Amino acid sequence: MSHRRPKSPNMQNYRPQLTSVLSFGHRLSGVAQSLGALGLAAWLMAGASGQDAFGSAQALLLSVPGRIALFLVTLALFYHLCNGVRHLVWDSGRGFELRAIYAGGWTVVGTSLILTLALWTWGLA
Structure with a gap:
């Protein structure tokens, strides 16, 4: 006979909040940067290996x-950088009011997008 265990009441009512989503995003952006660093190393190694390897990497x-x-x-x-600055502000003991937390979070998101788009626009010009 199988008994179904009750679910935690907190899990049924849980709704992700901006702070939890940004925290997860910070970890995810760190992983993405690590993968990007591996890609950069591979690109540099291809460049050092000759024109054929570099041409393939560029393609x-x-x-x-x-x-x-x-x-x-x-x-x-840019997200990791901006969120890191936000954490430095918190380390100084400031920015813990609820309004400041949400304003800072949305500032991180907006600034990250603006900086990324600005760099790509400048790079493609």
């Missing part, structure tokens, strides 16, 4: 999936 990076990956790594870099 991969300039493909649509490659450009999407580069864009996402750029976004991860």
Whole structure:
């Protein structure tokens, strides 16, 4: 006979909040940066290996999936940077009021997007 265990009442009513989503995003952006660093190392190694290897690496990076990956790594870099600055403000003991927490969170998101788009616009010009 199988008994169904009751679910925690907190799990049934849980709704992700901005702070929890940003915290998860910070961890995810760190992983993305690590993968981007591996990609950068591979690109540099291809460059040191000769024209054929470098040409193949460039073709991969300039493909649509490659450009999407580069864009996402750029976004991860700026998000992680902006959120790190936000944490430095918190380390100073400021910004813990609820309004400041949400304003800072949305500022991190907006600034990350603006910086990413600005860099890509400047780079494509």
